[in-house]
Amino acid sequence: MSEYGAVVVVYAQDDAEITGALDQLESLEPAPRLIVLVSNELRRDLAEFRSRARTVEMGRNSGFCAGANRGLAELVGAGLTTGLLMNSDVHDLSTSTSRELLEALEARPDAAAVSPLISFWPDTSTLWYGGGEIIRPLWVTRHPGIGGVVHEDGALRPTDYFSGCLVMLRLAPVVRVGGFDERLFMYYDEADLATRLAERGWRSYVLARRLVAHDKPGRRLNANEAYYHARNSRILVQRYESGLRRWVGQLGAWALGVAQSPRFESPEARRAYAKGLRDSIDDLV
Template sequence: MKFSLTASLVIYNNDPGTLVNTLTSFLSTTLSGHLILIDNSEKPTAKDLITDQRCHYFFNNANVGFGAAHNIGMKRILGEAKYHLILNPDVTFEPGALEKLYEYMEHNPDIGLLLPRVSDFQGEPKFLCKRLPAPLDLLVRRFGSKFLQAIFQKRLMRYEMRDKDYSRPFEAPYLSGCFMFFRVEALKKVGLFDERFFMYMEDVDLSRRVHQHFKTVYYPEVQIRHGHARESYRFNGLLFAHIKSAIRYFNKWGWFFDVERREVNRHL
């Protein structure tokens, strides 16, 4: 294999300054790496930001969605390394972070997917490990009033795995798509993103498929920072996309009679 690590990064009209910070974080690694940036924007304005030979730019000329765009990148470079990183354009991390994740995966061959500790840019922790969602979890979390969320507080805390010790590694069947450190062997076994999900829920689906065959693990010894804009809370178009993806997810895996969800969540 040519590289230690490959990465794909999908953008759509992202802030150039924020994107440069993400690229700088990846390029600070001492690992041999190859990153492909897939641009879903209307114009290829981000092309000029790619100045390092370890990075390649692909202008998609259409917004095909998050998962489908990452698939375009992965199909081009997936066989070049043992590990692949799905990276959001609003994520940064310190030098040495990728090396630690690489070493941890090397010493734990049963892990197929890894997520580090995540905080926002003010240092507040983000709880991005979750159990497999039921329809009620998503409905109350997104649309419930403060009163309703208070009633279901215990359930929501359990869904976000806040009953776990976030200072220690643990398994979680759903790890956030903002930063997904994959063993390529796992992706070859379960496949790439399901392109029926234009945006949202594709990370749940892929994490779940990997979890069926490998461990999917939260690893707090490495920390990243994530903008975590939660844009579906601010834009109706993205809210609609989120709802459509949730419907497709439950149509695929089951609404109320998802035996695997019940067993996985009970085991955790």
């Protein structure tokens, strides 16, 4: 079984959350040879964690994509060929996670990414992620089965996209396709990377084992989130669709804005979504 490293991108999380993430990573069997904490918060000092992890200060909020790429580059520079990307706010991480995901990755020579089943927290019987579906040509993503009962059968199944909440990555193909698209900043980044990998013959898989839980309550979108939801969906429509399908995808983005309306937390968020639909994306496609 190959050695691996782990990457956690942090923002303004409190020390307890970061400590909890490190405790869980260190409990894994096998444990990561290297843990990288990437700070995306200008005033977030990670000095106290340097005895447990390599710390990288981005100096600004460069977005999840840039933070993840920087962390994965640290793993590559350390000579590692696989990396575990994990959110800092996960719970109930099974000690067997690394072994099971590494074995799954090795079982499929075409696998670039493997995520497990991820439940909600604290109700770990309820499914949050059991695979990802990209609805084309709209370029909307969804988790089939979300909110249902977790069903584990141990099977390894292909999926449209992995979950950045917890994923074991084969680093060579990820680097070869350019990693996460940092221009997306956040949202739809996993779907985009998984699609670029698939175009080169690399697949994403979900392992039907519930190995972790995610505290992901239903919530409203603030202005920043609303903007990137709208803009990035348009980018991917234009990047991957053509002809009539592109036209349908672009029109659908406006219709989805109406459907998303109850999720906007303020009139400002509603205006930000509309701005995301109007802004020029020619340089981002």
